[in-house]
Amino acid sequence: MTGTPWLPAHVVDVRDLTPRSRSIVLEVPGWPGSLPGQHLDVRLTAEDGYRAERSYSIAGFGPGERVELAVDEVVDGEVSPYLVRDIRPGDFLEVKGPLGMYFVWRDADPSPVQLIAGGSGVVPLLSIARARAVAGTDQPFRLLCSVRSPEDAMYRDEIEGLEAAGVEVEWIYTRRAPARSARGAGRVRPGELATLTWPPERHPLVFVCGPTSFVEYVADVLVDAGHPALRIRTERFG
Amino acid sequence: MAQFTRGFGGRRRESNPELPPGQYLTNDFPVLSAGPTPRVTRDEWRFTVRTETGLDRSWTWDEFTALPIEDVHTDIHCVTRWSKLRTHWRGVSVDTLLDGIDSAAVSAMAHSYGGYTTNVPLADLLGGKAWVAFEFEGAPLAPEHGGPARLLVPHLYFWKSAKWVQGLVLQVRDDPGFWEQNGYNMHGDPWLEERYW
Numbered sequence: 001m002t003g004t005p006w007l008p009a010h011v012v013d014v015r016d017l018t019p020r021s022r023s024i025v026l027e028v029p030g031w032p033g034s035l036p037g038q039h040l041d042v043r044l045t046a047e048d049g050y051r052a053e054r055s056y057s058i059a060g061f062g063p064g065e066r067v068e069l070a071v072d073e074v075v076d077g078e079v080s081p082y083l084v085r086d087i088r089p090g091d092f093l094e095v096k097g098p099l100g101m102y103f104v105w106r107d108a109d110p111s112p113v114q115l116i117a118g119g120s121g122v123v124p125l126l127s128i129a130r131a132r133a134v135a136g137t138d139q140p141f142r143l144l145c146s147v148r149s150p151e152d153a154m155y156r157d158e159i160e161g162l163e164a165a166g167v168e169v170e171w172i173y174t175r176r177a178p179a180r181s182a183r184g185a186g187r188v189r190p191g192e193l194a195t196l197t198w199p200p201e202r203h204p205l206v207f208v209c210g211p212t213s214f215v216e217y218v219a220d221v222l223v224d225a226g227h228p229a230l231r232i233r234t235e236r237f238g
Numbered sequence: 239m240a241q242f243t244r245g246f247g248g249r250r251r252e253s254n255p256e257l258p259p260g261q262y263l264t265n266d267f268p269v270l271s272a273g274p275t276p277r278v279t280r281d282e283w284r285f286t287v288r289t290e291t292g293l294d295r296s297w298t299w300d301e302f303t304a305l306p307i308e309d310v311h312t313d314i315h316c317v318t319r320w321s322k323l324r325t326h327w328r329g330v331s332v333d334t335l336l337d338g339i340d341s342a343a344v345s346a347m348a349h350s351y352g353g354y355t356t357n358v359p360l361a362d363l364l365g366g367k368a369w370v371a372f373e374f375e376g377a378p379l380a381p382e383h384g385g386p387a388r389l390l391v392p393h394l395y396f397w398k399s400a401k402w403v404q405g406l407v408l409q410v411r412d413d414p415g416f417w418e419q420n421g422y423n424m425h426g427d428p429w430l431e432e433r434y435w
C-alpha cells in the first residue's frame with residue numbers, strides 16, 4: 001500500500017477568484033507541510049459511501065496545517081463544480097499528500113526560473129513564486145500566464161503584486177484581451193514565447209503547467225528554441 | 239459512522255468494475271511525461287539489454303522488428319487517474335529479449351531516450367507480462383506516446399511503461415529509478431493503489 005495516509009480535513013475558508021474558480025483553505029491536522037509546486041489528492045465521500053478522488057496543486061507551501069487549493073470549474077466535471085459552487089466552511093473531506101518530488105522548486109537552486117501557466121496551471125507556479133518572494137533570494141524569475149480573458153485570471157492582483165518581489169509577469173489572453181492591449185487575443189506564438197521567457201543561454205529551469213495540449217505545445221516550442229529537455233519540467237492537468 | 243462530504247455526490251460517474259480504485263475511464267489517449275518529447279529516429283534507435291556484469295545485447299530497429307512480434311490486448315491505467323480499456327499493441331515480449339541471458343538479477347532499470355529511468359522487478363517483466371511495444375491501434379507508436387518504442391507493463395501504473403525506451407539494465411537489487419526517487423511507488427500496482435510513497 002502507499003505510504004502517505006488519508007488525512008481528515010475541514011474547509012475553513014472559500015474565496016471566489018474568478019466567476020468559475022475559487023480558492024479553498026483546508027485545516028488538516030497532522031499535515032506535514034509541502035514544498036513549492038507539490039500537489040495532493042482530494043477524496044470526497046457521499047452520504048451513501050460513493051467516493052471520488054482528484055489531484056489538486058497546493059497554492060501555498062511550507063509548514064503549518066492550513067492548506068490552500070484553487071479549483072477551476074470543468075463545466076461537465078464531477079468534482080470541480082462541487083468544489084467551486086457548493087463546498088463551504090465546515091465541510092469535511094480527506095486529503096493525501098504532499099505528492100510529487102519532481103515538479104518542485106528549491107530555493108537553494110541558483111538557476112533563473114521561468115514559470116509558464118495555462119489557466120489553472122498557475123496554481124503550483126504561484127506556490128513557487130510565493131516561495132521565491134518569501135525566501136527573498138535573487139534568482140531571476142519570470143511568470144508567463146496564459147488565460148482566456150482578463151476575468152479568467154486567477155489570483156490576478158497577487159500575481160501583479162509579485163513584480164515588487166522581483167518576479168517579472170507577462171499575460172497572454174487567448175480569447176479576449178483587455179480593451180487597451182496592443183497584442184489582442186490569441187494563443188501564444190513561438191516568437192512570443194522567445195521574447196516573453198528567458199532564453200536558453202541563461203540556462204533557466206522552466207516549469208510548465210496547465211492543460212495537456214498547452215503543456216505539449218509550449219514544451220515543444222521551448223525545445224525547438226534550444227532549451228534542453230531535462231531543464232523543462234511539466235505538469236499536465238488532463 | 240464514517241464522515242462524509244456534505245452535499246457531494248449529485249453528479250457521479252458510473253462505477254465500472256473493470257476499473258481499479260480511484261480511476262476513471264477515458265476514450266482519449268492522454269499524454270503524460272515529465273518533460274518534452276525526445277525525438278529519436280528509427281535509424282539512430284537502438285535497444286540494449288545489459289546484465290549486472292556489464293554484458294550487452296543490442297538490436298537495431300530492423301533487427302528488433304524482425305524478432306517474434308506479439309499482439310497485446312490490454313487495459314492501461316495511469317497514476318494521474320485515467321484508464322483506457324481494451325487497447326491493442328504490438329511488440330516484442332521481454333521474455334524474448336532476456337531469453338538465454340545469464341543473470342542473477344531481481345529487477346531491471348528501464349532507461350529512456352531523454353534520460354528518464356524507472357525500475358521494474360523482473361517478476362513483473364517476465365512470464366508474458368511485459369513487452370517493448372512499437373505499434374498502437376495498428377499504427378506506429380507516436381512520439382508523444384513513447385515512439386519509436388516504449389516498454390509496456392500494463393498490469394502496473396503506466397509510468398512503469400517507460401516511453402522512448404532504449405534499454406533494460408538488469409540489477410541485483412530493486413534500486414529506484416527517476417520516478418521512484420521523485421515520489422512514485424517502487425512497485426505501482428493499480429489494483430492496490432500503489433501510487434506514491
Ligand SMILES: Cc1cc2nc3c(=O)[nH]c(=O)nc-3n(C[C@H](O)[C@H](O)[C@H](O)COP(=O)(O)OP(=O)(O)OC[C@H]3O[C@@H](n4cnc5c(N)ncnc54)[C@H](O)[C@@H]3O)c2cc1C
Binds near residue numbers: 076081
Ligand atoms: C497533478 C495534478 C494537479 C492538478 N491541480 C489542479 C489545480 O490546482 N486546480 C484545478 O482546477 N485542477 C487541477 N487538476 C485537475 C483536477 O485534478 C481535475 O481533473 C479537474 O478538477 C476536473 O475534475 P472533475 O471531476 O470536475 O472533472 P471530471 O469528471 O474528471 O471530468 C473531466 C473531463 O473529462 C470528461 N469525463 C471524465 N469522465 C467522464 C465520463 N465517465 N464520461 C464522460 N466524460 C467524462 C468530462 O467531460 C470532463 O471534460 C490537477 C490535476 C493533476 C493531475
